[in-house]
Amino acid sequence: MTTFGPLTRTDLVRYQGASGDFNPIHHDEPFALAAGMPAPLSLGMLQAGFLATWATDRFGAEAIRSFRVRFAAQVFPGDTVTCDGTVVRQDAESLDVEMTCTTQDGTVAVYGWATFALETP
Numbered sequence: 809m810t811t812f813g814p815l816t817r818t819d820l821v822r823y824q825g826a827s828g829d830f831n832p833i834h835h836d837e838p839f840a841l842a843a844g845m846p847a848p849l850s851l852g853m854l855q856a857g858f859l860a861t862w863a864t865d866r867f868g869a870e871a872i873r874s875f876r877v878r879f880a881a882q883v884f885p886g887d888t889v890t891c892d893g894t895v896v897r898q899d900a901e902s903l904d905v906e907m908t909c910t911t912q913d914g915t916v917a918v919y920g921w922a923t924f925a926l927e928t929p
Contacts, residue, residue: 810862813888815850820885823854850883852918855909859920862891863905867924873902874923881917888912893920902926 813819821835829851832839840848856877864872883889893907907920 809890809892810858810865811888811890812858814886815854815883815889817848817885820848820850820854823851823857827851827853829853845882845884847884847886850885850887852877852879852883855879855883855889855918856920858889859891859893859907859909859918860922863893863907863920863922863924866893867903867905867922871924871926872922873925875920876922877918877920879918881911881915883911883917889917893922898926900926 817835824830824834833843833845833849834851835848837848859877860875889909889911891907891909893905895903896906897904902923902925905922908916909918910916
């Protein structure tokens with residue numbers, strides 16, 4: 809289990825710069841409020857990146873063979889997210905992991921699935 813945060817607006821803006829996604833809903837307070845949000849919201853890919861960090865720290869970046877996510881809930885500045893997962897299948901060559909990125913109130917923000925090779929070339 810790995811915890812990130814509490815997330816700051818600076819975290820969101822830094823990720824926006826790295827990703828090239830400059831949608832104002834992620835940094836502009838009046839824009840986010842006008843869209844019905846309580847504050848600018850985090851980019852879902854930031855939480856997906858946190859899941860990838862958790863998974864590759866545990867199973868090795870060189871061993872990853874597939875990675876996918878499904879966004880489930882919004883994350884805002886001030887939120888803390890925790891990433892964790894469970895091996896759901898393993899054979900002699902690979903293992904599959906199901907993961908979640910969960911906010912401090914227990915809401916799953918991102919679901920993830922990954923496959924890792926057990927033997928790397």
